[in-house]
Amino acid sequence: MKVLAEQPISENANQELARFAKALGHPTRLQILQLLDSQACCFTGDLVEVIPAAQSTISQHLRELKNAGLIQGEINPPRVKYCINQENWRKAKLLFTAFFEE
Amino acid sequence: MKVLAEQPISENANQELARFAKALGHPTRLQILQLLDSQACCFTGDLVEVIPAAQSTISQHLRELKNAGLIQGEINPPRVKYCINQENWRKAKLLFTAFFEE
DNA sequence: ATCGTTTATCGTAGTTTTACGATGGAATAA
DNA sequence: TTATTCCATCGTAAAACTACGATAAACGAT
Numbered sequence: 050m051k052v053l054a055e056q057p058i059s060e061n062a063n064q065e066l067a068r069f070a071k072a073l074g075h076p077t078r079l080q081i082l083q084l085l086d087s088q089a090c091c092f093t094g095d096l097v098e099v100i101p102a103a104q105s106t107i108s109q110h111l112r113e114l115k116n117a118g119l120i121q122g123e124i125n126p127p128r129v130k131y132c133i134n135q136e137n138w139r140k141a142k143l144l145f146t147a148f149f150e151e
Numbered sequence: 152m153k154v155l156a157e158q159p160i161s162e163n164a165n166q167e168l169a170r171f172a173k174a175l176g177h178p179t180r181l182q183i184l185q186l187l188d189s190q191a192c193c194f195t196g197d198l199v200e201v202i203p204a205a206q207s208t209i210s211q212h213l214r215e216l217k218n219a220g221l222i223q224g225e226i227n228p229p230r231v232k233y234c235i236n237q238e239n240w241r242k243a244k245l246l247f248t249a250f251f252e253e
Numbered sequence: 254a255t256c257g258t259t260t261a262t263c264g265t266a267g268t269t270t271t272a273c274g275a276t277g278g279a280a281t282a283a
Numbered sequence: 284t285t286a287t288t289c290c291a292t293c294g295t296a297a298a299a300c301t302a303c304g305a306t307a308a309a310c311g312a313t
Contacts (some may be wrong), residue, residue: 063178063185068180073171075271076173077163079250083165093290106272108291113270126280127289148181149244175302201276208302210261228310229259238294255313262307269300276293283286 066148069141072117077102078110085120085133094126168250171243174219179204184235187222193232206231 073079080100085091093111097104111131114120118137122129170173173183184204195213199206213233216222218241224231 063181067176067178067181070172071176072177073250074169074171078164079165079169079172083250094288097290103273104290105274105292109271112291117155124279126288129290138251145247145251148175148185149240149247179301196258199260206260207262207301207304211301214261226309231255239263257310257312259309260307261309263305265303265305267301269294269298271298273295274293275295278291278292279289281286281288283284 062144065140066144068117069119069137069144072114072119075110077107078114081107081110081114082083082119082133085131091130091132093131094128096131158253167242168246170219171221171239171246174221175218177212179209180216183209183212183216184221187233187235194227194236195233196230198233214223 054089074083077100078109081096082108083098084099089095093104093108096107096111100107102110115122118134119141120131122131124130167229174185179202183198186198186201191197195206195210197211198209202209204212212221213224217224220236221243222233222237224233
């Protein structure tokens with residue numbers, strides 16, 4: 050009898066690490082993460098004031114970071130507050146650390 | 152009198168980190184780096200045997216890793232031996248570590 | 254000089270990324 | 284209701300990425 054879950058629950062570690070790395074592969078996204086992590090800015094508008102790019106561009110970068118699982122947003126009308134996704138942040142840190150220490 | 156090097160010797164840390172991260176942003180390139188770092192493979196041909204992609208594709212990935220400074224190749228006719236660029240590897244590790252610990 | 258091996262590069266096609274202005278949607282305030 | 288604010292998404296254009304087969308370049312061997 051065949052066992053379920055022939056494809057693992059968590060994707061291949063390399064794929065996951067690549068996904069995180071790709072999300073980190075743009076200076077603006079690094080800056081966003083730094084700002085969020087420092088708690089200096091959490092609302093989109095704050096980021097728009099600090100980062101030299103159009104509001105729509107920053108929103109796009111936020112979406113990519115969200116798709117990669119590195120951040121999460123909570124609605125706080127009429128604003129949206131973004132925060133680091135601590136669980137995945139930790140996971141990314143572990144993956145990068147393991148990668149560089151292998 | 153103007154001081155030379157108005158643009159810093161080393162580029163902005165975020166730009167450099169983004170460049171490294173972007174290079175790491177593909178599973179095949181991660182695999183190449185792992186293979187090189189484990190010393191299991193050093194010649195392009197060895198990589199081609201292990202990695203499921205065309206020779207030209209792998210060569211392209213090697214070039215990107217080289218452009219990012221993460222690897223270097225030395226000619227060993229008729230082959231080319233690739234190795235981790237230890238200096239930049241260390242630099243990347245430091246940048247990533249600093250990034251995740253800020 | 255010719256051949257075979259190894260690897261880089263070219264040419265190409267499809268996909269993805271990046272950036273911007275413009276528009277739309279949600280929620281509060283008036 | 285209407286206006287305002289905040290943010291996401293749409294539409295679009297340029298650039299970059301990804302992959303492949305085909306070709307070229309470098310070099311040793313014959």
